[in-house]
Amino acid sequence: MSGGGTGAEPVLLRAEGVGKRFGGFVALQGVDVTLRPGERLGLIGPNGSGKSTFVNCVSGDFAQHDGTVTLAGQALDGLKPHRRARLGLARTFQLPQPFGSLSVLENVRVPVLFSANAGSATARAMECLEVVELAGKAGKLPRELTQVEQRRLELARAVALDPRLLIADEAMAGLSHAEVDQILALLRRLNAAGTAVIMIEHIMRAVTEFSERLVVFVAGRKVADGPPRDVLAMPEVESAYLGKQ
Amino acid sequence: MHPDLVLLLNGVVSGLLLGGLYAIAASGLAISFGMLDIVNIAHPALMVASAFAVVAVGTWLGLDPLLVAVLLAPLFYVLGTGIYAAYHHFFERRGDEALQGLAFFFGIMFIVEVGLVMAFGPEQRFLDPPYAFVTWRLGEIDVPLRMLVPLLLAAVVVGSLLLWLRSSFTGLAIAAVAQDAEALRLMAVDPVRVKRLAFGISVALGAVAGGALVVVQPVEPTSGQIFIGRVFAICIMGGMGSLPGCVAAALLFGVVENVTASFAGPSWSPAVAFGWLLLVLAVRPQGLFGRTA
Amino acid sequence: MSTTAAALAVPPRSAAARPRHLPFWLGAAVLGAGLFLALRLVGNEYGYYAGYFILQYVVLASAWNILGGYAGYVNFGAAGFMATGAYTAIVLRKATGLDLLPGILAAAAVAGLLGLGTGYLTLRLRGVYFSIATLCLAVVLHTLVVNWDYVGGSRGAYIVRPREVPPFTSYGEYLFVVMLVLAILTVGIARAVQHSRIGRGLQAIRDNERAAEAVGVPTLRLKLVAATLCGALMGVAGAPLPYYSGYLNPDAAFSLSYAVNAIAMPLIGGAGTWAGPVIGAVLLGALQQAATVTISSALNLWIVGWMLVVFVALAPRGILGWFQGRR
Numbered sequence: 001m002s003g004g005g006t007g008a009e010p011v012l013l014r015a016e017g018v019g020k021r022f023g024g025f026v027a028l029q030g031v032d033v034t035l036r037p038g039e040r041l042g043l044i045g046p047n048g049s050g051k052s053t054f055v056n057c058v059s060g061d062f063a064q065h066d067g068t069v070t071l072a073g074q075a076l077d078g079l080k081p082h083r084r085a086r087l088g089l090a091r092t093f094q095l096p097q098p099f100g101s102l103s104v105l106e107n108v109r110v111p112v113l114f115s116a117n118a119g120s121a122t123a124r125a126m127e128c129l130e131v132v133e134l135a136g137k138a139g140k141l142p143r144e145l146t147q148v149e150q151r152r153l154e155l156a157r158a159v160a161l162d163p164r165l166l167i168a169d170e171a172m173a174g175l176s177h178a179e180v181d182q183i184l185a186l187l188r189r190l191n192a193a194g195t196a197v198i199m200i201e202h203i204m205r206a207v208t209e210f211s212e213r214l215v216v217f218v219a220g221r222k223v224a225d226g227p228p229r230d231v232l233a234m235p236e237v238e239s240a241y242l243g244k245q
Numbered sequence: 246m247h248p249d250l251v252l253l254l255n256g257v258v259s260g261l262l263l264g265g266l267y268a269i270a271a272s273g274l275a276i277s278f279g280m281l282d283i284v285n286i287a288h289p290a291l292m293v294a295s296a297f298a299v300v301a302v303g304t305w306l307g308l309d310p311l312l313v314a315v316l317l318a319p320l321f322y323v324l325g326t327g328i329y330a331a332y333h334h335f336f337e338r339r340g341d342e343a344l345q346g347l348a349f350f351f352g353i354m355f356i357v358e359v360g361l362v363m364a365f366g367p368e369q370r371f372l373d374p375p376y377a378f379v380t381w382r383l384g385e386i387d388v389p390l391r392m393l394v395p396l397l398l399a400a401v402v403v404g405s406l407l408l409w410l411r412s413s414f415t416g417l418a419i420a421a422v423a424q425d426a427e428a429l430r431l432m433a434v435d436p437v438r439v440k441r442l443a444f445g446i447s448v449a450l451g452a453v454a455g456g457a458l459v460v461v462q463p464v465e466p467t468s469g470q471i472f473i474g475r476v477f478a479i480c481i482m483g484g485m486g487s488l489p490g491c492v493a494a495a496l497l498f499g500v501v502e503n504v505t506a507s508f509a510g511p512s513w514s515p516a517v518a519f520g521w522l523l524l525v526l527a528v529r530p531q532g533l534f535g536r537t538a
Numbered sequence: 539m540s541t542t543a544a545a546l547a548v549p550p551r552s553a554a555a556r557p558r559h560l561p562f563w564l565g566a567a568v569l570g571a572g573l574f575l576a577l578r579l580v581g582n583e584y585g586y587y588a589g590y591f592i593l594q595y596v597v598l599a600s601a602w603n604i605l606g607g608y609a610g611y612v613n614f615g616a617a618g619f620m621a622t623g624a625y626t627a628i629v630l631r632k633a634t635g636l637d638l639l640p641g642i643l644a645a646a647a648v649a650g651l652l653g654l655g656t657g658y659l660t661l662r663l664r665g666v667y668f669s670i671a672t673l674c675l676a677v678v679l680h681t682l683v684v685n686w687d688y689v690g691g692s693r694g695a696y697i698v699r700p701r702e703v704p705p706f707t708s709y710g711e712y713l714f715v716v717m718l719v720l721a722i723l724t725v726g727i728a729r730a731v732q733h734s735r736i737g738r739g740l741q742a743i744r745d746n747e748r749a750a751e752a753v754g755v756p757t758l759r760l761k762l763v764a765a766t767l768c769g770a771l772m773g774v775a776g777a778p779l780p781y782y783s784g785y786l787n788p789d790a791a792f793s794l795s796y797a798v799n800a801i802a803m804p805l806i807g808g809a810g811t812w813a814g815p816v817i818g819a820v821l822l823g824a825l826q827q828a829a830t831v832t833i834s835s836a837l838n839l840w841i842v843g844w845m846l847v848v849f850v851a852l853a854p855r856g857i858l859g860w861f862q863g864r865r
Contacts, residue, residue, distance in 0.1 A: 059752065085754035097749035099742050101810075110742045111753035113735040157753050284666045286614075286673065335851040343665055344744075344809070345850045347612045348801055352847035355798050359840045474674035481667075515681045519674040523659055526667055 012037040012196050013058070013165055017067035019220075020053050027053040028220045031067070035196055037164065042211030042228065043200045046240055049217040051200050052094070055167050059091045060084045072164065086115065090158035091167040096150040098142035104153055105129065105138040111160040125160065132156040132186060148179040155186060166190060167198045172206055180206055208232070216240070251385045256507035257500050258386050264499025265396025266457050268492045270472060271479040272403050273450035276443055278477070279485035280419060283332065283444065284347055287354035288451050289469035289476060294357050295321055295455025296464040297365055300372045303459075309374045311398060314456020318449040325448025328353065329441045354469070361466035371463035395457035399492070402453060406446075407488045419443045420486070474518035475502075482525045562729060566722045574715060578707075586714040590782060592823035593717040594775050598796065599803035599815035600721075600728045601771030605764045606801070607809025608737060610744035611661070612669045616800030618676030619769050621791035622649045623776030625683060628695050628786060632688070638716065638781050645777035646770040653769020654762060661761045668765075680792045694787030697780045713778055720778075724771050729812040731767070740764055741810075772800070795839055799823075802846040808858025817857055 013035035020028040028050040035041055045051050057065045060081035069076045071087055079087075099107050108125040117124050129135040132152040142150060151171055158166050168187060172180045184206055191197050201207040207214070207228075214231040216224040218240045224231045231237055270292060277285045295317060303313040336346035376390040410416035418439045422429055426436040458464055479498050483490035502517045577585045598616060605611050613619075626648045627641030636644075656675060660668040684692045703712040731737045739760045742750035751757045776796075780786040799822065807818025822842065829838050853860050 061748070061752075080756075080758075081751040082754050082756050085752060091752055093749070093752075097746050097752075099745035099749065101745055102741060106738070110738055110750070110755060113738055114754040114756070157749075161754060284669070286670070331851065335854075339854070341854055344606065344610050344612060345805070345854045347666070347669060348805055348850045349847060351612075351614060351798075351801060352843050352850065355794070355843040356840060356847065359794065359836055359843060363834075363836050363840060470677050473670070474677060477670050477674075512681055512685055515674070515677045519671075519678045522671065522674055526660060526663055526671070 010037055011035070012039070012072055013198075014070045015054075015058060015067065016069075018054060018057050018069065019066035020050075020057055020062055020064075026220055028057070028065075031217075031220075031222050033215060033222065033225070035165070035198065037196055038191065038194055039196050040191055040210055040212045041196070041198045042207040042214045043198055043217065044202070044204075044207055044214065045217035048219075050220040051217050052169065053220075054217070055091060055169055055198075055200065059089065059167065082114070085111070085161050088161065088164035089167075090161045090163035090165070092151075092154040092158055092169055092171055094170045094173065096142075096147075096154050098150060098153055100142055102141075103138065104134060104140050104142065104145070104156075107142065107153060108156045108160050111157050115161060128156045128159045131159050131189070148175055148182060151175070151183060152186065155183075155190075159190065163195050165196045165198070167200070169200050170202065171199070172201060172203055184210060252507055253504065254385065255387055256504040258388065259392060260500030260503030261496055262388070262392035262396050262499070263461070263503055264492075264496035265392070265399040266454070266461055267475060267479055267499050268399045268495035269395070269402060269450065269457055270454040271476040271483070271491050271495050272399075272406065272488060273447040273454065274476045274480045275483065275486060275488055275491040276419070276450070277447040278480055279483075279487070279491070281422070281440055281443055281447075283329075283342075285350055285444075285447070286347075286473060286477075287328075287350045287357060288447070289472035290354040290357040291321065291324075291448055292451040292455045292458065292472065293464060293466065293469040294361060295452035296458045296468070297361055297370060297455075297466075299456045299459050300370045300464070303372045310372045310459040311374070311394065311453075311456050314453050314459075317456075318452045321452035322445040322449040325445035326441045328448070329444035333437055333440070358466055358469060365466065367466060369463035369465045372459050374460060377460065391460050395460055398453070398457060402450070403488060403492055406450070410488070415439070415442065471515050471518065474515060474522055478518050478522035478525060481522070559730070563726065566726065570718050570722055574718065577714070578711075583708060583710050586708070586710040587782075588827050590710075590714050590717045590778075591827055592820060593714070593721040594778075595799055595803060595819040595823045596721040596816055597717070597724045597775040598772055598800050599807070599819040600724045600812065601768050601775065602800045603804040603809055603812070603815045604728055604731060604740075604771070605761075605768040607804050607811070607814065608732065608740040608744065609761060609764050611665050611761065611765070612801070613672045613765075613768060613772075614669050614797070614801070615656075615672035615676035615679075616772055617792045617794070617797040618672070618679045619649050619652065619772035620776035620779070620796045620800075621679060621683065621788070622652055623773030624779040624786055624791045625689055626773065627777040628689055628697065628780050631697060631780075632695075638713075638778060641781075642716075642720070642774055642777040645773040649773020649776075650766045650770030652773075654766040656769075657762045657765030661765060662758060676792065676797070680788055683788045683791070690787070692788055694785055694790075695780070696785050699781055699784050709781075713782055716778060720774055724774070725812055725816055727767070727771070728815070731764075732812050736760055736763060744810075795826075795835075795842075798839060798842050798846065799826075802842050802849075804856075806845060806849045806853075806856055808856030808860075810855075811858065814856050814858045821857075 011034050015031060015033045018028060018031040031054060043051050056062045058069050060076065060079060071089055074087065076084055099110065105125055108128050109121050112121045112124045126135060126138065129138055132155050134149060134152050134156060137145065137149065142153060145153065172183050175183065180203060187197055187199065187210065199207055199210055211228055213226065214228045215222060216231060216237050223236050224234055274285065274288050277283045277288065295314065298317055299310045299313045302317065303310045332346060332349060336342050336349060376394065379390040381388040381390065410420060418429060418434055422436050422439045429436045429439065475498065479494045480491060483494035498521060501521065502514055505517050506514055577589060598620065602613060602616055605613055623645035626645040630636050630641050630644045656671055657668070660671045683689060689695050699709050703709055706712040706715065739750065739755045742755050743757050743760060747757055779791065803818035803822050804815040806822060807816065808814030826838055826842065849856065855863065
């Protein structure tokens with residue numbers, strides 16, 4: 001699934017001129033981001049720089065925005081989030097959003113039921129729980145899980161979509177050092193199986209270890225796009241993060 | 246002047262006057278629904294309950310209904326705080342607002358309405374202040390005082406409320422609590438207390454509106470039903486939490502409804518409210534003055 | 539991604555076993571037949587009327603629950619949908635002479651369309667807007683009917699009922715059996731929906747609509763399906779009403795009793811599963827039937843209102859939920 005070879009490289013995600021305003025406030029402006037199949041992209045920036053807005057434009061949560069977004073050549077404009085999910089675009093939320101009255105297994109069965117999956121939904125859901133190592137808690141309710149387990153559940157639901165692209169929106173926020181490593185390992189495994197990942201994070205070590213490429217947003221604009229080493233050495237990026245970790 | 250034009254002009258004028266009543270009725274909802282995001286569908290029922298109380302007390306004491314309404318408002322304030330306390334304890338804390346919370350307010354609306362039927366019977370009640378039968382004439386335009394006075398009251402009440410919300414600490418807290426309860430907590434202000442106060446005020450406003458209603462027309466226990474559509478349509482169109490927007494929407498609504506009634510008959514008023522509501526929701530759910538979600 | 543057979547041995551609560559449909563239908567048929575025979579034996583006409591009264595609420599409550607309990611979208615206009623069914627039946631009779639059974643089908647179609655229409659206009663927005671719209675809708679429909687002379691306006695309309703319908707001993711018995719069949723069908727539909735992928739989707743919508751959308755659940759489509767089904771079945775509950783009393787006027791059709799019971803019964807019985815509304819309807823319906831002889835109808839309804847408020851506050855998961863919570 002990875003791109004390669006000479007000539008035009010395949011592009012999985014192409015966001016061109018993406019912008020979003022709320023009344024008079026410009027949250028995002030003129031953002032161009034491309035992603036190759038199987039690529040690992042890190043997205044960083046101060047709070048309020050438009051990262052989540054960008055994610056919501058790509059995911060379809062914001063139906064109206066400037067610019068276009070295409071996934072594997074297909075324009076996503078006008079498609080609702082669930083259609084984009086079916087096309088292989090998965091996203092997790094900053095705060096875990098489980099289905100509270102459903103068990104862990106049932107939480108993962110839901111995406112499977114509405115996917116093109118032909119076989120037993122339960123079997124496929126259990127597979128996904130295996131991947132995130134939550135199979136043992138299949139019968140529990142989400143509120144009985146620890147924080148890191150809830151985040152793993154979020155990822156299990158994403159896995160159930162057999163995604164080409166996973167947007168992990170601050171999937172490691174509030175976790176301990178060891179827990180961050182857990183989630184990182186999980187994301188690496190998913191990526192190794194062919195899923196491109198956009199990781200939005202404030203935890204610098206995680207994002208620099210993980211990403212092949214780093215994109216930086218400041219005040220609604222993209223100010224940097226390149227290998228982590230180079231990007232982090234840029235003076236604009238340093239100043240944007242002055243005082244941050 | 247052409248008779249249809251006269252009819253239209255009078256329809257517009259009395260619509261504006263009626264809009265005054267609607268403005269007071271909807272302003273309470275602008276606070277509870279618009280600012281606090283509490284879907285108090287019992288608001289019109291409480292307004293009607295106040296109207297009945299005004300008739301009873303006003304008849305007994307021989308006082309002007311608007312005066313009685315203002316005197317009763319503190320009682321309804323207390324009632325409002327009680328209702329909110331129950332709502333918060335049983336539903337907001339548990340996150341059950343969507344289904345159970347909504348059913349709770351429906352239950353309250355039901356209890357109030359049926360309670361009124363049991364206590365007062367289904368007949369209409371009225372209490373006419375001395376000016377109720379006076380009509381000023383300005384050329385071809387009739388201005389019945391029974392409708393002008395509530396409009397003036399609306400101006401006073403909503404105006405002072407707006408002033409208070411924008412200048413007093415508690416008022417600003419109310420505007421803030423819906424947007425950022427956390428920030429309030431950091432300022433050592435209890436969001437629950439602020440919301441309780443605000444909800445109490447919204448019910449008190451409903452009580453005053455009940456008094457205004459009595460002046461305008463006779464009331465019966467089911468009077469609240471048609472107001473539900475009206476006040477929600479007005480509140481949503483006015484941009485939810487915006488009081489000036491609410492007043493503007495109320496005046497506009499009053500005109501449209503009244504002109505329709507003049508030409509098509511008064512029984513179509515519920516349809517006007519419903520159609521208006523659907524239109525607003527379809528075209529611009531954030532209202533005339535609201536900001537995009 | 540490896541599969542492990544051992545990992546498939548999951549605790550009962552998560553076991554998404556295929557629901558077995560045959561036991562339900564057999565059980566329902568047996569129960570229904572038993573009820574019918576028991577009433578036949580008793581031979582009292584009143585038994586059929588009381589039975590009809592309660593069964594119509596089973597239909598109404600189960601219908602409401604498909605949108606309210608499963609998806610979390612509250613329909614406040616049950617009386618409007620019920621009346622739509624009743625008046626559709628009357629119009630059909632007056633216009634074509636077609637009787638009860640075609641009336642039921644027509645009622646389902648019209649009320650279903652009404653549900654679809656209301657849903658289409660409001661379900662894209664927050665749930666509260668749908669709820670407010672249904673509340674207004676009921677008022678508008680009431681106004682419409684009151685002003686419609688063809689169906690008698692506020693004076694009401696009469697329907698001549700046949701003296702007897704062989705092989706049934708009386709028309710009352712016939713109506714009872716019709717409502718019994720409708721109740722079994724409705725509960726069966728509610729159960730089928732609950733166990734289907736539509737039901738799972740609705741549950742996901744109720745728990746977290748945004749997340750449901752993000753994982754591929756077509757939320758709007760499912761909500762519209764539920765709203766249509768809910769409307770249609772509530773219309774079906776109302777269709778036999780004019781035949782029940784031979785007369786129908788707006789006050790009876792739009793009765794507050796339907797408005798409050800449609801919500802109280804599922805919530806008190808336990809929203810979210812097909813069994814809760816049945817429990818709520820049978821319990822509350824029986825209570826209200828028994829109470830009509832002793833207290834006024836207004837007081838009766840008032841008590842139901844209080845019960846709704848108290849239950850929703852103290853036992854938000856209903857009777858069924860209360861029992862399940864004690865496991």
